[in-house]
Each structure stands twice: as C-alpha cells, then as structure tokens.
Amino acid sequence: MPRKVWRRRLLGALGAAGIAAALQPALVRGVTEEEIARAKREAEQVEQQRRASEAILAATRAREGTLQRQLASVEISRFAAVERLQRVQRELETVELEVFDIHQQIEALNRSLGLEAGVVDRKLRALYRVRRTSVLETVLSAGSFADALDRAASLQRVLQRDLTNLGVLRDRRREVQLRTADLAARLDRMAALRAEAAAIEAELAKRVGEQRDLIFGVKKDQTGLQSDINAFAAEADAIAQRIAVLREIRAQEIARVEAQRRLAEQRAQAAALGRQIRQQQRPQAPTAPSAPGTYVWPLWGYVTTEFGECNFGQCPHRGIDISGTYGDPITAANDGVVLEAGYAVPGARKKSYGMMVVIAHSATEETLYAHLDDGSSPPPVSSGQVVSRGQTIGYVGDTGWTDGPHLHFEIHVNGRAINPREVLR
Incomplete structure (x- = not known):
C-alpha cells in the first residue's frame, strides 16, 4: 500500500479523535453504589x-x-x-x-x-x-x-x-x-x-x-x-438478582470509563505522533531505518520465503514469510499506532493480503502483518490504537492469497519495503 495512503488514513484517524491532551477520568453514570446499598438494605428488611x-x-x-x-x-x-x-x-x-x-x-x-x-x-x-x-x-x-x-x-x-x-x-x-x-x-x-x-x-x-x-x-x-x-x-431472590444485575451494570460502566480513559491516552499518544508527522510534511529519504535490532520477531518460526524472492504470484517478494500454525499469537515488532486492522480488500477475505494489521512506528517507518486469522481469533486491535512491542495484535491464519497458515511480514521506510532481516533481532 502506498505510503501516502497510509499517512492519510493515520491523519484521518487522528483528526477524528480530536483530543490533544490526556482526558480526565469521567464520573460513572447510571448505577451508583448508593443504589446497590439501597437494594441491600431492602434485601435485609425482607x-x-x-x-x-x-x-x-x-x-x-x-x-x-x-x-x-x-x-x-x-x-x-x-x-x-x-x-x-x-x-x-x-x-x-x-x-x-x-x-x-x-x-x-x-x-x-x-x-x-x-x-x-x-x-x-x-x-x-x-x-x-x-x-x-x-x-x-x-x-x-x-x-x-x-x-x-x-x-x-x-x-x-x-x-x-x-x-x-x-x-x-x-x-x-x-x-x-x-x-x-x-x-x-x-x-x-x-x-x-x-x-x-x-x-x-x-x-x-x-x-x-x-x-x-x-x-x-x-x-x-x-x-x-x-x-x-x-x-x-x-x-x-429477586432483590439478589437485581443487586447482581446492578453490580454487573456498575462493573460494565466502570470498565467503560476505564476503556475511555485508556482510549484517551492512546489518542493522546496518537495525536502526539500526528503532530510529529505533520511537522515532517516534506518527504524524507533515509536509506535505512533505525539501528539494527530495533524490531523484534513478530512470530516464532522459520522463514519459508525470503525478501526479494518470487512466490505465489508476487515477484519480487516484499517481505518474509514466517511459518506458523493456526492460532499462534502474532506480536507487534515495535511500539506504535495501529493504522489499519481489517481486510486488505474490504469484504474479501481471500484476496490480496486477506486480514492484515498495519502499524506506524514513526513518521517514516511502518510494519505490515498479513494473512491473519479472521475466524475464532480475529485481530484484537483497531485503528488508532497504541500498541507496545511484544503486544499481541493478531493470530496466524490463511486469509488472502496463500497456500497455508503463515505470517507475511513487511517493514516499510518512507513507503519503501526493506528486508526485515536488516533490523530484526
């Protein structure tokens, strides 16, 4: 995917967030502790x-x-x-x-x-x-x-x-x-x-x-x-069930607020990354990414197809294929923000890269993870989400153009694919 398209998607996600600073925790609305206490008192009276x-x-x-x-x-x-x-x-x-x-x-x-x-x-x-x-x-x-x-x-x-x-x-x-x-x-x-x-x-x-x-x-x-x-x-019994429901609602609301807080933190980090990208609107052309060893292997396995080889209709091969079995966890190779999580061709699970995740690690570096599972274990991340190195972002599958379960892994610098072995450790 062209670097400019990914950058536009990232900027669109950051603009939709509209948050430039960390969000203060919101008060949980709906069920309160007083309501639960009142139900308990009612249960005691009964x-x-x-x-x-x-x-x-x-x-x-x-x-x-x-x-x-x-x-x-x-x-x-x-x-x-x-x-x-x-x-x-x-x-x-x-x-x-x-x-x-x-x-x-x-x-x-x-x-x-x-x-x-x-x-x-x-x-x-x-x-x-x-x-x-x-x-x-x-x-x-x-x-x-x-x-x-x-x-x-x-x-x-x-x-x-x-x-x-x-x-x-x-x-x-x-x-x-x-x-x-x-x-x-x-x-x-x-x-x-x-x-x-x-x-x-x-x-x-x-x-x-x-x-x-x-x-x-x-x-x-x-x-x-x-x-x-x-x-x-x-x-x-009815009151006990009501108390259980109230507690469940309370827990869900607390979880929702906590999720909103984490999302706000992620969006703040994404906004900071967006500001960095906007400050570097003029194209850069470094010949190599950060120092070797910056990225970690996203999957334990052996390489079945190297970078630059011709395989399965792609020539030259823009990344490396790593062997795996269905459901093996795939982790982020470095810290970053999820640019995309979904089918490479919308609605087409067996075309192109199939289910994939794209992560931006800086204004010039991105990683791509393709052929992910979309059935029992779809990617647990979404666009705009901040991820950490080693965090699970998907699972081995066989979606897209592939002859079996494996991970197709690419690293892009300024929109150009490079050999992942140069920076993997």
Whole structure:
C-alpha cells in the first residue's frame, strides 16, 4: 500500500479523535453504589420479615402441638364418657326389662288374688250361713252327730287354708309392689345418670369440635405464614438478582470509563505522533531505518520465503514469510499506532493480503502483518490504537492469497519495503 495512503488514513484517524491532551477520568453514570446499598438494605428488611414470619410459624407449630395433645386428652375423656353412657344405657335397659317382668308378675298375682278372693268370699258366705244354722239343724241334716261334727270341722279347715293362701298372695303382692317401687327409683336414677352422661358426652364432643376448630385455624395461619415466607424468599431472590444485575451494570460502566480513559491516552499518544508527522510534511529519504535490532520477531518460526524472492504470484517478494500454525499469537515488532486492522480488500477475505494489521512506528517507518486469522481469533486491535512491542495484535491464519497458515511480514521506510532481516533481532 502506498505510503501516502497510509499517512492519510493515520491523519484521518487522528483528526477524528480530536483530543490533544490526556482526558480526565469521567464520573460513572447510571448505577451508583448508593443504589446497590439501597437494594441491600431492602434485601435485609425482607430477610428480617422472613425470619420474623419463621419465628411466628415455629410458635404456631408449638401451639398446634399443645392443641393436639389437648385434643387427644379430650378425646380420651370423651371415649370414657361414651363408654359410661353405653354402660348406663345397658343397665337402664336391664332395669326396664326387670320392671316389665315385675309388672307381668303383679298382673298374674292380681289375677290369682282375684280368683282366690272369690273362692274365699264364697266360702265365707257359706260359713256365715252355717254359723246362722243351729247345731240341731246341722245334726239333723247329717246322717249322724259324728258326721255333722266332721262336716263342720272340715269346712273350718278349708276356710282356714283359703284364708292363709289369701294372706300369702297379699304378702307377695306387697313384696312385688315394694320391688316395683325400688325399680321405679332405680329407673329414675338410671335415667338421671343417662342424662348426665349424655350431657358430659355432648360437652366433650363440643370441646373436641372447638379443639379441632382451633387446630384448623392454626394450620390455616401456618399456611398463610408459609406463603408469606415463600413470598419473602422469592422477593429476596429477586432483590439478589437485581443487586447482581446492578453490580454487573456498575462493573460494565466502570470498565467503560476505564476503556475511555485508556482510549484517551492512546489518542493522546496518537495525536502526539500526528503532530510529529505533520511537522515532517516534506518527504524524507533515509536509506535505512533505525539501528539494527530495533524490531523484534513478530512470530516464532522459520522463514519459508525470503525478501526479494518470487512466490505465489508476487515477484519480487516484499517481505518474509514466517511459518506458523493456526492460532499462534502474532506480536507487534515495535511500539506504535495501529493504522489499519481489517481486510486488505474490504469484504474479501481471500484476496490480496486477506486480514492484515498495519502499524506506524514513526513518521517514516511502518510494519505490515498479513494473512491473519479472521475466524475464532480475529485481530484484537483497531485503528488508532497504541500498541507496545511484544503486544499481541493478531493470530496466524490463511486469509488472502496463500497456500497455508503463515505470517507475511513487511517493514516499510518512507513507503519503501526493506528486508526485515536488516533490523530484526
């Protein structure tokens, strides 16, 4: 590339910079440390709320345990009350059966007493008539006096027996009536016990219901508290993510400001070099660059094509080809400013030098690095950037007119290519 074209490109890059002195560091705009601190305080508040909710949840769980134990005790008491009620009910049913049996006995005794009373009544009336009859009539009506006496004695014995039976029946009836009264009292007492047991069972059932309602309420509170805790945790995660984003933005802004500061320094150096170039507008014609050893080898490898030879359609060869493998780092041969970093023919990766970097080291000296990689490892430098000797400016590739990966390296003095071996060390 002609020296005048490169010089115009350098002057254009320097004019676009428009900076003649070092730039003061700019304040980082956007996310501030106060915003990050405020987000941290918000996260701490959410964490405190979460811990408070967890403490309340633990208290409600303890309360639930107490209520569960109370419920178990009440249910045991209720079970005992139900058993007692069932026992009283069974006893009451037994007494009722006994009362029914006694009633049956009383009815049977009443019937027997009625029959016996009729018999006795008839016999009493007969005896009454006998007593009103004279002895003479009795004797006369009998076959003999002895027969009459026997008849009277027999009648007296039968009547006495009937009266005795009647007394026995009456005694039995009185006994049954007394037993009936006792059973009636037992019935009343058992009915009272049943009512009391039923009342106790109902009260215990009510207490069981109340305990279960309390437990249900506590569980409902626990569900709400757990939802709150989950919400607090989600909010804390969201805040943590926001803090991470804020920090990332902050770091990016700090990096951007630092990059701007470095760019300002580079542009200041480029401006100084531009002033040097403008002071030397009249062409110079030195026959050689700085003293030998000023430049270092940009790539470790052996030379496959020397300066001046004919190779791959270029004759004479304007530089040297250095062997390398894909991705080997290529470094700047000396301090300078990047004039160009890109395709030699815009948009054409397989024409001419392909991907190349051109560096100006003074107003009269430049270096060219060609056939660089443009895929996974494109040149990490750009036009106007200040580079140092040994700094990586690209990687070995096979772009442009080439038959394999290598570096084509040129040194120009006043726009004229010279043999790099003259100044390399």
